[in-house]
Amino acid sequence: MPAQTDASATRLPLRGWALDLARRWNSAAYSLFVVHGNVFDVFPVQEGKTVGYAPLKTFLSRRLFPDRGYLLFYDIGDGLTFGSSEMQTKFFEWLEVFDQVEKTDYHRQGPPREFTRLASLLRRFFLRASEDKGERRGVTLIIDFPEKIVPASEESGASQDERMALVTLLKWAASPEIRRLDVGVLLVTESAAELHSDLLQNPHVAQIVIDLPDTDERLRLLQSGWADAMAGGKPLADWSDLSATDLATRTAGLNLVRIQHLLSEAARNATRVNPELVAASKKRLIEEYCQGLVRFKDPRPGVDLELVATHKAAKAKLRDLAWLVRNGKTDVLERGVLLPGRVGVGKSFLIDCFASECGLPVMEMAEFRSKWVGDTERQQARILMTIRALGPVVVVVDEADAVFGTREADGDSGVSGRVFAAFAAHIGDSTLRGRELWVAMTSRPDLLAIDMKRQGRFGLCVPLFPAQGPDDVLELFTTVARTKKIPMVNAKIVAYVREQLGSRPLTGSDVEAMLMRAKERAVLAKRDDDVRVEDLAEAVDSFIDPLDPGLLALQELAAVLACSDRRYLPERYRTADRAELQAQFASLKLIAGRR
Numbered sequence: 203m204p205a206q207t208d209a210s211a212t213r214l215p216l217r218g219w220a221l222d223l224a225r226r227w228n229s230a231a232y233s234l235f236v237v238h239g240n241v242f243d244v245f246p247v248q249e250g251k252t253v254g255y256a257p258l259k260t261f262l263s264r265r266l267f268p269d270r271g272y273l274l275f276y277d278i279g280d281g282l283t284f285g286s287s288e289m290q291t292k293f294f295e296w297l298e299v300f301d302q303v304e305k306t307d308y309h310r311q312g313p314p315r316e317f318t319r320l321a322s323l324l325r326r327f328f329l330r331a332s333e334d335k336g337e338r339r340g341v342t343l344i345i346d347f348p349e350k351i352v353p354a355s356e357e358s359g360a361s362q363d364e365r366m367a368l369v370t371l372l373k374w375a376a377s378p379e380i381r382r383l384d385v386g387v388l389l390v391t392e393s394a395a396e397l398h399s400d401l402l403q404n405p406h407v408a409q410i411v412i413d414l415p416d417t418d419e420r421l422r423l424l425q426s427g428w429a430d431a432m433a434g435g436k437p438l439a440d441w442s443d444l445s446a447t448d449l450a451t452r453t454a455g456l457n458l459v460r461i462q463h464l465l466s467e468a469a470r471n472a473t474r475v476n477p478e479l480v481a482a483s484k485k486r487l488i489e490e491y492c493q494g495l496v497r498f499k500d501p502r503p504g505v506d507l508e509l510v511a512t513h514k515a516a517k518a519k520l521r522d523l524a525w526l527v528r529n530g531k532t533d534v535l536e537r538g539v540l541l542p543g544r545v546g547v548g549k550s551f552l553i554d555c556f557a558s559e560c561g562l563p564v565m566e567m568a569e570f571r572s573k574w575v576g577d578t579e580r581q582q583a584r585i586l587m588t589i590r591a592l593g594p595v596v597v598v599v600d601e602a603d604a605v606f607g608t609r610e611a612d613g614d615s616g617v618s619g620r621v622f623a624a625f626a627a628h629i630g631d632s633t634l635r636g637r638e639l640w641v642a643m644t645s646r647p648d649l650l651a652i653d654m655k656r657q658g659r660f661g662l663c664v665p666l667f668p669a670q671g672p673d674d675v676l677e678l679f680t681t682v683a684r685t686k687k688i689p690m691v692n693a694k695i696v697a698y699v700r701e702q703l704g705s706r707p708l709t710g711s712d713v714e715a716m717l718m719r720a721k722e723r724a725v726l727a728k729r730d731d732d733v734r735v736e737d738l739a740e741a742v743d744s745f746i747d748p749l750d751p752g753l754l755a756l757q758e759l760a761a762v763l764a765c766s767d768r769r770y771l772p773e774r775y776r777t778a779d780r781a782e783l784q785a786q787f788a789s790l791k792l793i794a795g796r797r
Contacts, residue, residue: 236407239413246423340384345387349391394583485498496565498564542757630659760787762775
């Protein structure tokens with residue numbers, strides 16, 4: 203990248219990824235760059251005395267490479283295009299000479315669209331361009347959608363054209379002659395994981411990540427005058443309850459294009475921008491960007507940890523975490539919390555209550571794996587990039603053992619291993635402490651890779667258990683009845699629950715099923731507000747738990763063995779011999795494996 207001239211002295215200063223690219227370009231150590239991440243956003247460019255916003259290709263042309271001798275663009279759809287008509291004219295003048303020598307007709311037909319045929323032509327042109335003696339020198343070639351040319355694939359599954367394209371790019375990356383000729387090639391893709399691994403792992407290839415915009419970048423957009431111009435010259439204050447500074451803070455997790463969409467939709471539909479509109483639109487836009495693979499848990503009025511029956515140790519720990527979050531004590535906040543427990547024990551409801559109490563946005567991640575090549579890693583990259591930009595945030599992962607996976611490739615071309623490695627690296631990033639709190643739920647913590655259960659990732663493990671005695675069972679019935687508005691608390695029912703059900707390891711879902719059946723019996727008997735002990739007794743007698751008791755015991759022991767602190771265990775497990783528990787678990791696991 204040439205030194206700044208007087209004409210360029212007023213350009214906006216480079217920040218973030220653009221500054222990183224400029225420094226690595228100027229080092230002359232690389233000639234091939236992979237630019238990936240938030241590539242479909244808009245970026246600031248100087249327009250006279252004002253700041254405008256344009257797509258990445260325009261930003262690269264006008265801000266990073268305005269003084270290059272030749273700026274070329276290529277994708278398999280449009281073929282080779284040029285940064286200016288002058289560049290195109292000079293290229294075709296050279297092409298006519300090339301045709302005379304090689305007996306071809308490219309200057310009439312246009313250069314070939316296929317990359318493997320175009321590459322040899324470009325190599326010859328690079329040599330010609332190096333002979334230019336004017337002020338503008340050097341060649342920059344920007345290739346869009348390079349994953350369509352050198353996709354991630356096993357060697358045996360790659361086509362001949364893909365192999366030739368890969369070899370061509372690797373030779374360009376390693377070629378001292380290409381660097382000497384002042385030629386640079388940029389591969390622009392949303393997900394680097396969609397490119398062939400040989401390209402990404404090559405030491406001659408530099409990777410540049412475009413993250414989602416930070417607060418300063420969002421504020422610069424809102425203060426640039428774009429919003430006023432879009433609203434027909436009306437100042438932002440005339441149609442927004444929020445200042446530019448407030449909007450910049452509240453739109454964390456959105457790229458600049460989606461902020462433009464949010465404000466344009468409001469302004470042109472005469473809808474005033476307020477905190478509720480921004481919150482709702484932000485959630486919708488993020489869920490759309492992540493293709494419905496994440497959803498936000500909305501805090502519900504009156505829902506807090508007081509609604510959770512039993513689970514005293516877990517509630518106490520989550521209350522501590524919520525207090526740390528609300529009071530900004532993020533330097534001591536855990537990176538991840540693992541909540542194991544048998545099915546039906548109330549893991550999801552516990553987290554719903556915690557979400558309402560902690561005051562942070564809570565994002566729940568769904569299964570994002572896809573059968574289509576490249577989709578899984580692209581979707582994961584979008585989700586992790588959004589989470590990083592959204593913080594502070596609580597990220598909830600249900601069925602964590604399935605979502606995170608393991609290092610084992612298992613015949614999927616290494617996708618599982620790469621997905622696992624990306625999660626492990628992100629969750630283990632200590633710089634994100636206090637910005638992200640990950641909560642993982644699973645009924646089989648033994649299937650969660652050991653890398654995830656270490657300190658610094660999910661080192662805090664708080665298991666959940668069914669009722670441990672008459673007091674717990676009665677608390678479950680009382681709490682669920684109050685939540686479902688079932689009038690059932692009287693001396694006869696309390697006595698029945700204690701005497702007949704007190705020794706059973708019931709869960710909240712079991713109790714809810716029994717109470718709803720009892721309420722149904724009362725309603726059918728025209729006694730809507732009079733649930734009697736005989737209603738409950740019949741519901742209990744008819745209740746059959748369809749779940750395999752052996753598998754439930756296996757899940758409970760897995761939670762016990764994963765626990766990170768004895769204080770979170772019931773008394774009977776707290777003092778039990780760990781070797782005996784491990785032997786029981788191994789026996790149950792062996793039996794379960796035979797079914």
